Amino acid sequence: MTIHHFGEGNSLLNKFISEIRDVEIQKDSMRFRRNIERIGEILSYEMSKSLSYVNKTVETPFGKKEMHLPTDNLVLCSVLRAGLPLHQGMLNYFDGAENAFISAYRHHRGDEDAFEVIVKYFAAPSLENKTLVLTDPMLATGKTLENVLSALKDHGVPSQIHIISVIGSRGGIEHVKKVFPDNTHLWIAAIDPELNNKGYILPGIGDAGDLAFGEKL
Numbered sequence: 001m002t003i004h005h006f007g008e009g010n011s012l013l014n015k016f017i018s019e020i021r022d023v024e025i026q027k028d029s030m031r032f033r034r035n036i037e038r039i040g041e042i043l044s045y046e047m048s049k050s051l052s053y054v055n056k057t058v059e060t061p062f063g064k065k066e067m068h069l070p071t072d073n074l075v076l077c078s079v080l081r082a083g084l085p086l087h088q089g090m091l092n093y094f095d096g097a098e099n100a101f102i103s104a105y106r107h108h109r110g111d112e113d114a115f116e117v118i119v120k121y122f123a124a125p126s127l128e129n130k131t132l133v134l135t136d137p138m139l140a141t142g143k144t145l146e147n148v149l150s151a152l153k154d155h156g157v158p159s160q161i162h163i164i165s166v167i168g169s170r171g172g173i174e175h176v177k178k179v180f181p182d183n184t185h186l187w188i189a190a191i192d193p194e195l196n197n198k199g200y201i202l203p204g205i206g207d208a209g210d211l212a213f214g215e216k217l
């Protein structure tokens with residue numbers, strides 16, 4: 001897997017990441033969602049540089065201009081519900097992409113900290129020969145992405161797989177590296193050192209779904 005980590009350099013991305021981390025600023029859920037969306041836009045732009053391009057002639061009011069334009073048939077696939085703002089950011093830029101949605105949740109037995117990831121709702125087009133872009137805003141254990149990949153198995157073989165993520169843990173990224181094909185690309189805004197015993201990224205941001213959409217029972 002090739003990892004493209006943008007949090008190490010200086011760019012406007014750092015401002016958006018610091019705002020979603022900031023315990024005061026993140027209370028403004030509209031700003032939180034929009035910041036995640038903006039991160040999705042920036043990562044999509046960066047990812048777009050790795051797609052395939054062909055020459056096409058564009059007709060302007062005054063003449064013709066040769067342009068290099070992307071040719072990939074993209075399928076953007078997100079996990080409900082935390083993935084929605086990131087998905088929207090990507091769709092803002094890849095406006096012709098097809099879309100897939102999966103619901104996954106962490107199932108804890110009783111009071112146990114340990115959990116399994118359960119995949120339920122699932123709607124996806126054919127992936128055969130397409131460029132699959134999986135979004136996971138918080139790449140914590142990597143188990144959600146692993147389960148999503150296996151849920152998509154019957155939908156055809158994509159020609160390429162990209163993963164777009166806001167914050168990942170080192171261990172989660174190692175897990176994804178093991179279970180995804182070698183030619184997968186990960187586009188990620190920040191990498192944090194570890195997880196707590198409930199599987200949350202430290203220092204991370206907290207619960208991305210709750211921050212975007214409110215607490216659940």
Ligand code: URA
Nearest residue numbers: 138140200201207208
């Ligand atoms: N999901 C979240 O929302 N936050 C984390 O830190 C890990 C997984």
